[in-house]
Amino acid sequence: KPRKHIPDYLLITDQVPVVVDVKPLHRLSKPEVAFTFDWTRRVVESRGWQYEVWSEPPTARLENIRFLAGYRRDWLFSPDLLDELLGAGLDGVPLGQAPRRLPGRPELHVRPAVHHLLWTGRLFTDLDQPLNTSRVLRTAS
Incomplete structure (x- = not known):
């Protein structure tokens, strides 16, 4: 039987093309x-x-991203404070600590x-679970 379907995206990569439906x-x-x-x-x-088939992210991830977006503006944060935090050994430390x-x-x-x-x-943490004080922080490798 003849069929027709137009996928949403064609991604041209260095390897092989990727067809995506959303x-x-x-x-x-x-x-x-x-x-x-x-x-x-x-x-x-x-x-x-x-x-590939793409869908919206899990609810917790989406809520966490929306929450963290409130902290996206670089100019609101002291570069000295950010550098201190990055040098404070936060890898493995719970967010609340x-x-x-x-x-x-x-x-x-x-x-x-x-x-x-x-x-x-x-910094990284598991965003697929609700963000709370027990989420463990990870630093970039």
Whole structure:
């Protein structure tokens, strides 16, 4: 039976092209969507290309990103404070204990600076779980 489907994106990479379909997570389990994406995968991969389906991130990740976006503005944070934090040995430290690593600085300034470092990717933590004081911080390698 003739079929027609136009994927959402074609990504040209250094390796092989990647064909991407985008669909909300709650629609992926619908039989017609699953059938179409399975058929598309088989056609794309038969040509030696890659096929991916993208959906919205998990709810906790999205909420964490929205929260951390409030700390995105570089000009609000002292470069000296940020450098102190990055040199304070935060790898493996729970988020709630990070301000204690700089006892001479007010927690009111340190905590937002930690959130800024998370936003900028200079610190990491598991964003797939709700952000709380027990989340362990990781530094960039």
